[in-house]
Amino acid sequence: MQDVTDIAFMRTLSRIGCLPDFFMTPYLRSTRTTCALAETPLRCIMENETGVPIWAQLAGSEAEHLQRDARRLLCLPIAGVNLNTGCPASLVNRHGAGAALLRDLTKLRHICRALRDSLPMGKWSVKCRLGWEDSSEFSDVVDAIMPSSPDMLIVHARTRGQRYRGVPDVQQLRREVGRVSCPILGNGDIKNVQQAWLWLRDVTPDGIMIGRGAVRNPYLLRQLKGEAPTTAQELRRYYLILLEETGKTLKRATSVAHCNRMKKFLAFCYADFPPNAEYELRRCTNIIEMEQLLLQGGTTRLSAFSDSSAFEHCSGSVS
Numbered sequence: 001m002q003d004v005t006d007i008a009f010m011r012t013l014s015r016i017g018c019l020p021d022f023f024m025t026p027y028l029r030s031t032r033t034t035c036a037l038a039e040t041p042l043r044c045i046m047e048n049e050t051g052v053p054i055w056a057q058l059a060g061s062e063a064e065h066l067q068r069d070a071r072r073l074l075c076l077p078i079a080g081v082n083l084n085t086g087c088p089a090s091l092v093n094r095h096g097a098g099a100a101l102l103r104d105l106t107k108l109r110h111i112c113r114a115l116r117d118s119l120p121m122g123k124w125s126v127k128c129r130l131g132w133e134d135s136s137e138f139s140d141v142v143d144a145i146m147p148s149s150p151d152m153l154i155v156h157a158r159t160r161g162q163r164y165r166g167v168p169d170v171q172q173l174r175r176e177v178g179r180v181s182c183p184i185l186g187n188g189d190i191k192n193v194q195q196a197w198l199w200l201r202d203v204t205p206d207g208i209m210i211g212r213g214a215v216r217n218p219y220l221l222r223q224l225k226g227e228a229p230t231t232a233q234e235l236r237r238y239y240l241i242l243l244e245e246t247g248k249t250l251k252r253a254t255s256v257a258h259c260n261r262m263k264k265f266l267a268f269c270y271a272d273f274p275p276n277a278e279y280e281l282r283r284c285t286n287i288i289e290m291e292q293l294l295l296q297g298g299t300t301r302l303s304a305f306s307d308s309s310a311f312e313h314c315s316g317s318v319s
């Protein structure tokens with residue numbers, strides 16, 4: 001996740017002992033003038049000491065530039081190269097990259113083939129959405145991607161039109177799972193163990209990818225391996241380690257910059273703070289004060305995560 005799941009977050013996960021099976025970098029831009037290897041998220045690759053493999057994700061709109069950067073990335077310690085066809089940001093889409101590729105499936109097919117030709121077996125994957133405007137487009141999206149024989153397909157079960165809101169259309173994804181001849185990972189609003197199991201049982205992907213849910217509660221990664229549920233104390237420890245790790249990676253380590261960096265993560269964690277603490281955190285510009293406020297966190301966690309309403313919807317929409 002751009003500006004969120006950076007090297008500080010990866011180090012934090014390592015320190016609290018909650019690591020995924022693999023990481024994916026935030027997208028690295030690949031254009032005529034921008035080489036992916038000059039992008040800030042490259043630190044996730046170059047400084048990855050977690051022992052967990054990491055995929056490098058590219059966002060671009062021209063096969064030539066994407067191929068150029070994919071080949072260069074292969075010289076680095078990566079699991080493989082992933083193409084981003086899911087980013088809904090207008091700025092990215094205006095340049096024909098991210099989810100904009102879902103509007104031009106001929107081009108998407110061409111880019112996928114070109115990247116397959118540049119990458120060895122096992123090192124080529126795609127992340128997509130169900131479509132640009134309507135999830136019924138997904139069948140055509142699959143038709144455009146699969147001829148390139150990707151080694152993995154990750155699907156955020158929303159359209160570009162939905163951005164990050166609305167209910168993921170898991171039913172649409174479920175219909176196509178059987179047609180995908182490579183491992184397929186489901187993604188979208190997985191926030192707790194129950195939701196994860198329902199995804200696996202009802203949508204039947206080979207695995208799941210978790211974004212915001214893991215930023216809010218990284219111990220979810222441990223729980224998915226059958227280990228203990230999160231405690232409020234553990235969440236507070238997570239916030240404090242994240243505070244320490246983000247401080248180490250800042251270029252200009254002013255108190256304000258550090259608070260602003262932390263707010264990128266906290267945006268997904270406020271639900272676990274009392275309202276007064278959230279109010280204060282959002283306005284906080286002093287890192288010592290922020291540290292104190294973080295100790296109030298974790299409070300609403302247990303009740304929030306025993307609420308089953310969100311995943312009931314997910315389960316109910318799968319045939």
Ligand SMILES: Cc1cc2nc3c(=O)[nH]c(=O)nc-3n(C[C@H](O)[C@H](O)[C@H](O)COP(=O)(O)O)c2cc1C
Nearest residue numbers: 001002026027127156187188189190210211212213
């Ligand atoms: C702030 C933010 C940044 C994101 N950056 C990326 C990105 O760089 N590459 C990507 O493939 N997806 C990115 N995503 C999308 C997430 O990876 C994920 O597909 C989406 O949030 C739905 O999954 P979730 O509900 O588990 O977060 C981003 C999402 C957010 C909210």
